[in-house]
Amino acid sequence: MSAIATPRSPESADPPVPSPLRWVRRFRDGTADQRFLLGGKGANLAEMTRMGLPVPTGFTITTDACRAYLASGGLPEGLIDELRVVVAEMEQTTGLRFGDPDIPLLVSVRSGAAFSMPGMMDTVLNLGLTNTSRIGLAARTGDPWFAADAYRRLLELYASVVLEVDAQTLHRATGRVLTMHGVKDASGLDLIGLEDLIGVLEVTIADQCDRPFPDDPWQQLEEAVAAVFRSWNGRRARDYRRVEGIADDLGTAVNVQLMVFGNAGTDSGTGVAFTRDPATGRRRPVGDFLLNAQGEDVVAGVRNILPLDQLAVHFPDCAVELDRVMHALEVRYRDMCDVEFTVEHGVLYMLQTRVGKRTAMASLRMAVEMAEEGLITREEAMRRFRTDELERLLHPRFDRQASYEVLTRGLAASPGAACGRAVFDADEAQALAESGEQVLLVRTNTSPADFHGMVAAQGVLTSRGGLVSHAAVVARGLGKPAVCGAEELVVDRSGTFASVGSVRIRAGDLLSIDGTTGDVVLGEVPVLPPDMPPELERLLAWADATRRLAVIANADTATDAVTARDAGATGIGLCRTEHQFLGDRLPLVQAVILAETDQERLAALGALEQVQQADFEALLRVMDGLAVTVRLLDPPLHEFLPELDGLLVADARGELSPKDAKLLEAAFAWREVDPMLGIRGVRLGLLLPGVYEAQVRALLRAAAARQRAGGDPRVRIMIPLVIDANELSAALALVRRAAGDVEAELGEVVPFQVGAMVETPRAAFLAGQLAPLVDFLSFGTNDLTQMTFGFSRDDVEARLMPHYLEHGLLPADPFATLDEAGVGELVRLATAAAKEARPVIEVSVCGEHGGDPASIQLFERYGLDDVSCSPSRVLVARLAAAQAALGERDTDRDR
Ligand code: PEP
Numbered sequence: 001m002s003a004i005a006t007p008r009s010p011e012s013a014d015p016p017v018p019s020p021l022r023w024v025r026r027f028r029d030g031t032a033d034q035r036f037l038l039g040g041k042g043a044n045l046a047e048m049t050r051m052g053l054p055v056p057t058g059f060t061i062t063t064d065a066c067r068a069y070l071a072s073g074g075l076p077e078g079l080i081d082e083l084r085v086v087v088a089e090m091e092q093t094t095g096l097r098f099g100d101p102d103i104p105l106l107v108s109v110r111s112g113a114a115f116s117m118p119g120m121m122d123t124v125l126n127l128g129l130t131n132t133s134r135i136g137l138a139a140r141t142g143d144p145w146f147a148a149d150a151y152r153r154l155l156e157l158y159a160s161v162v163l164e165v166d167a168q169t170l171h172r173a174t175g176r177v178l179t180m181h182g183v184k185d186a187s188g189l190d191l192i193g194l195e196d197l198i199g200v201l202e203v204t205i206a207d208q209c210d211r212p213f214p215d216d217p218w219q220q221l222e223e224a225v226a227a228v229f230r231s232w233n234g235r236r237a238r239d240y241r242r243v244e245g246i247a248d249d250l251g252t253a254v255n256v257q258l259m260v261f262g263n264a265g266t267d268s269g270t271g272v273a274f275t276r277d278p279a280t281g282r283r284r285p286v287g288d289f290l291l292n293a294q295g296e297d298v299v300a301g302v303r304n305i306l307p308l309d310q311l312a313v314h315f316p317d318c319a320v321e322l323d324r325v326m327h328a329l330e331v332r333y334r335d336m337c338d339v340e341f342t343v344e345h346g347v348l349y350m351l352q353t354r355v356g357k358r359t360a361m362a363s364l365r366m367a368v369e370m371a372e373e374g375l376i377t378r379e380e381a382m383r384r385f386r387t388d389e390l391e392r393l394l395h396p397r398f399d400r401q402a403s404y405e406v407l408t409r410g411l412a413a414s415p416g417a418a419c420g421r422a423v424f425d426a427d428e429a430q431a432l433a434e435s436g437e438q439v440l441l442v443r444t445n446t447s448p449a450d451f452h453g454m455v456a457a458q459g460v461l462t463s464r465g466g467l468v469s470h471a472a473v474v475a476r477g478l479g480k481p482a483v484c485g486a487e488e489l490v491v492d493r494s495g496t497f498a499s500v501g502s503v504r505i506r507a508g509d510l511l512s513i514d515g516t517t518g519d520v521v522l523g524e525v526p527v528l529p530p531d532m533p534p535e536l537e538r539l540l541a542w543a544d545a546t547r548r549l550a551v552i553a554n555a556d557t558a559t560d561a562v563t564a565r566d567a568g569a570t571g572i573g574l575c576r577t578e579h580q581f582l583g584d585r586l587p588l589v590q591a592v593i594l595a596e597t598d599q600e601r602l603a604a605l606g607a608l609e610q611v612q613q614a615d616f617e618a619l620l621r622v623m624d625g626l627a628v629t630v631r632l633l634d635p636p637l638h639e640f641l642p643e644l645d646g647l648l649v650a651d652a653r654g655e656l657s658p659k660d661a662k663l664l665e666a667a668f669a670w671r672e673v674d675p676m677l678g679i680r681g682v683r684l685g686l687l688l689p690g691v692y693e694a695q696v697r698a699l700l701r702a703a704a705a706r707q708r709a710g711g712d713p714r715v716r717i718m719i720p721l722v723i724d725a726n727e728l729s730a731a732l733a734l735v736r737r738a739a740g741d742v743e744a745e746l747g748e749v750v751p752f753q754v755g756a757m758v759e760t761p762r763a764a765f766l767a768g769q770l771a772p773l774v775d776f777l778s779f780g781t782n783d784l785t786q787m788t789f790g791f792s793r794d795d796v797e798a799r800l801m802p803h804y805l806e807h808g809l810l811p812a813d814p815f816a817t818l819d820e821a822g823v824g825e826l827v828r829l830a831t832a833a834a835k836e837a838r839p840v841i842e843v844s845v846c847g848e849h850g851g852d853p854a855s856i857q858l859f860e861r862y863g864l865d866d867v868s869c870s871p872s873r874v875l876v877a878r879l880a881a882a883q884a885a886l887g888e889r890d891t892d893r894d895r
C-alpha cells in the first residue's frame with residue numbers, strides 16, 4: 001500500500017498569525033492556557049503544535065460557539081463560513097480535498113471541554129468519507145479493505161454518537177454479520193464481509209433515523225459539531241458537573257483534526273502512554289500500543305496489546321522520538337502527561353496530550369518526587385496532591401493483587417470498599433445487620449424510606465441514579481461506600497434477586513463493591529486497610545511548616561486521643577463528656593436525676609465524679625503537654641432517661657417497678673417539645689445544681705494527679721450553647737467555685753483556661769461581649785448550622801437534602817461544607833468581634849466542618865486559630881490547612 005503522506009504539523013514552522021476568525025482557532029493559533037476557550041484537548045493540541053511536536057494539522061471550534069449554539073439552538077452565524085476557510089487551508093497543506101471522490105480529506109471530530117467529563121460525545125473518525133470517495137481512498141492507498149474498513153468505522157461511530165442510534169440495535173445488527181462470517185470482530189472480516197457489514201449499517205441507520213447516512217461531508221461535519229454541542233447538556237455530563245462544581249455555562253469545544261492511520265499496515269500502529277506510571281507514580285514511562293490499529297481499538301481492548309517498551313522493537317526511531325516528546329511535555333507541563341500517538345508508515349504523530357489521570361497513590365508520589373527533583377516547588381506539590389486523593393488513600397479498598405472478576409461497573413459514588421450479603425430491602429438489611437450479618441443494600445434507587453437500611457448496610461449499590469442521587473448523597477453523608485447507576489444491573493421487582501446479563505445475584509449472595517472505582521464483584525474480594533506511603537510523611541511535614549491554622553482533634557476517650565495524636569493533632573479541641581455518662585454509668589446519672597434530697601444528689605454525683613476522674617486522667621496522660629478542651633455536659637437530660645413510651649406501656653400493664661415509676665415521673669418532668677432547643681448545654685448546667693461542678697472537680701483532680709506524677713496537663717474547660725454574657729458569667733462562676741474547692745482540698749493550684757462555644761446565632765452576634773470573659777471561643781458549627789438554617793439535622797439530611805441538592809436549591813450539604821453565605825458570615829463577624837474585644841483570644845471550630853477542606857479554606861480566611869476535627873480527618877485537615885495558607889488551590893480537576 002502506498003504512503004498516505006500525512007503532513008506533520010506543517011504550521012509549526014510558521015510564526016503564529018493573529019486570527020481574524022471568531023468561532024474557530026487553528027491549532028497553531030492557540031496556547032495551553034486557553035482551556036476555557038479551546039477546551040483542554042484543543043488547548044493542548046495547540047500547545048504541542050507551538051512546541052513543534054508532530055501534530056497532524058487541524059483546528060478547534062471554540063466554547064464560545066458552543067455557548068452560542070446552546071443559546072440559540074443552531075450553529076452560530078458565520079461558523080460555516082469559517083469552517084470553509086480553515087478546511088480550505090487544510091486542503092492546501094495536505095493536497096487533499098474535503099469531499100473529493102479521489103483524494104478525500106478525512107478528519108476526526110472530538111469533543112473537548114475545559115474539564116473532561118463523562119457523558120460527552122465520543123470521537124468520530126474518518127469523517128468526510130462517503131460511499132463514493134471510499135473508492136478513491138481505495139485507489140489512492142491501493143488497499144480496498146482499508147478503505148472499506150475506514151467507511152465501516154465512520155458509519156458505526158457516526159450512527160452511535162451523532163445519530164444516537166440505540167447501542168443494542170447497532171450491536172445486534174453488527175453481531176448478525178459477524179456471526180454469519182464466523183468472526184469475533186470486524187477486523188476479522190474479509191472484503192466481502194466488510195461490504196456486508198457496511199450494507200447492514202447503512203440500512204440500520206436509514207431505518208432508525210428515517211433518512212440515509214449523509215453522503216455530503218459538509219452535512220457530516222455540521223451534524224457532528226452540533227452533536228458535540230448537544231452532548232454538553234446530556235444527563236450524565238450535567239450530573240457530573242453538579243457534583244464536581246463545574247459551571248454549566250462553560251460549554252465544550254470541538255476539535256477537528258486531519259486523520260492519521262495507525263491501521264495503514266504493519267508499519268503502522270497506535271498507542272497511549274504516560275510519562276510516569278499512573279498507578280504507582282514511579283518515574284518511568286508506561287503505556288500500550290497496538291500494531292496496525294486505530295485508537296479506538298486500544299480502548300476497546302479487542303486486539304493484542306503490547307507494552308510500550310515493545311515500541312522500540314518495532315519502531316526504534318519512533319520510540320526515541322516519543323521519549324523525547326514525553327520528556328518535553330513533562331518539562332513544559334511540569335506534571336505527568338498522558339499522550340495518544342499514532343505511527344503511520346513508520347512516522348510518529350501526536351494526537352493528544354493532557355495532564356494524566358492517576359491513582360491517589362501515584363498523585364502523592366509524583367507530587368513529592370517532582371518537588372524533590374526540582375521540577376516543581378514544594379508549594380506546588382502541596383497544592384497538587386488534593387485532599388480528596390488523600391481521603392481516598394485513607395479508605396479501605398480492594399486488594400488489587402487478589403484475583404477477582406468485575407461483574408459490572410457503576411459510578412464511584414462514595415469512596416471505600418465493602419463486602420456483604422446482597423439484600424434488596426431496607427427492613428431486611430436492618431434485621432440482618434442486627435443479627436450480626438454484614439449486608440450490602442442493593443436497590444434500583446433509594447429514597448428516604450430506605451435510610452435505616454443504608455445505615456445498617458456496609459455499602460449501597462444502585463442500578464439507577466447519578467452522583468447526586470439520594471443513594472449517593474446519603475452514603476457520602478454516612479461515610480459508607482456506594483456504587484450508583486450501575487446500568488447493567490437489573491434489580492427484579494420481586495425483591496429476591498438482581499441480574500447482570502445472565503448472572504444472577506440472589507438475596508444472601510456475597511457481593512463486593514468499591515465505591516472509589518465503581519467496581520462491583522460477585523463474591524468476596526479481600527479489602528485492604530488504607531495505605532500510608534512514606535511520601536505522605538514528607539509531604540505533611542512540608543504542610544506543617546506551611547500552615548497557620550493549628551489542627552487539633554475531637555476525641556472523647558484516651559483511645560481516640562491516641563489516634564488523634566498519632567495522626568499529628570496537637571491538642572484536643574472537643575471532648576464530649578456525655579459519653580462518660582452512658583453505658584454502665586447510666587444508673588449513676590439516673591440516680592443524680594432522681595435524687596430527692598441534696599444529700600442523695602451529692603452522693604450520686606460523688607460516685608460519678610470518681611469514674612470521670614479516671615477517664616480524664618487517661619486522656620490527659622495521652623495528651624501530655626497538649627491542650628485538652630473538655631466540654632461540660634451538653635445534651636438534654638431525657639437522653640439519660642428511658643423512653644417515655646416504654647415506661648407508659650409498662651405502667652399500663654401494671655409492670656412498673658418502684659424505680660421505674662420514679663423514672664417515669666422524671667421522664668414526664670423533663671419531657672420537652674423540642675429537646676434540641678430546650679434545656680440543654682449551659683442551660684442544664686445552670687438549672688441542675690451540682691452537675692457542672694462535679695465535672696470540673698473530676699477534671700481538676702485528674703489534672704492535679706497528673707501534675708503530681710510529673711506530667712504536664714493543659715486543661716481547658718468549655719461551656720456549650722451559650723447565648724449571653726450574663727449566662728456565661730454565671731456558668732463560669734460555678735466553674736471557678738468548684739475549682740476553688742479542689743484547690744482548697746488539695747492545697748495546690750491547678751491552672752486551667754475557660755472558654756465558650758459559639759453555637760447559636762445570638763452568641764455569634766454577641767461574640768464581642770463573650771470574648772472578654774474567656775480565654776477561647778470555639779464555633780460549634782453543627783448546632784450553629786442547625787440554628788441558622790432552622791434545620792433539624794437528623795430529619796433534614798435524609799429527607800430534604802438529596803432533593804435540595806438534586807434540584808440545585810442548595811449548592812452543597814451545609815452540614816458537610818460550611819455555608820459561606822449564612823453560617824460563614826456569622827463565623828466571620830464573630831471572629832472579628834471577638835478578636836477586637838480581646839486580641840489574645842484563641843478562636844477555634846469544633847463542628848464537623850473543622851475537618852472539611854472547603855470549610856478550612858474559609859476558616860483560614862476568617863482568621864481562626866485552629867480547627868478541631870475527628871481523629872480520622874486530622875491528616876486531611878493538616879494538608880487542607882497548608883493549602884488554605886497557600887491560597888489558590890490547584891484547579892486541575894481533570895486528574
Ligand atoms: C457543634 O454543635 O458543632 C458541636 C461540636 O457540638 P455537638 O456536635 O456535640 O452538638
Ligand code: MG
Binds near residue numbers: 782
Ligand atoms: Mg453542639
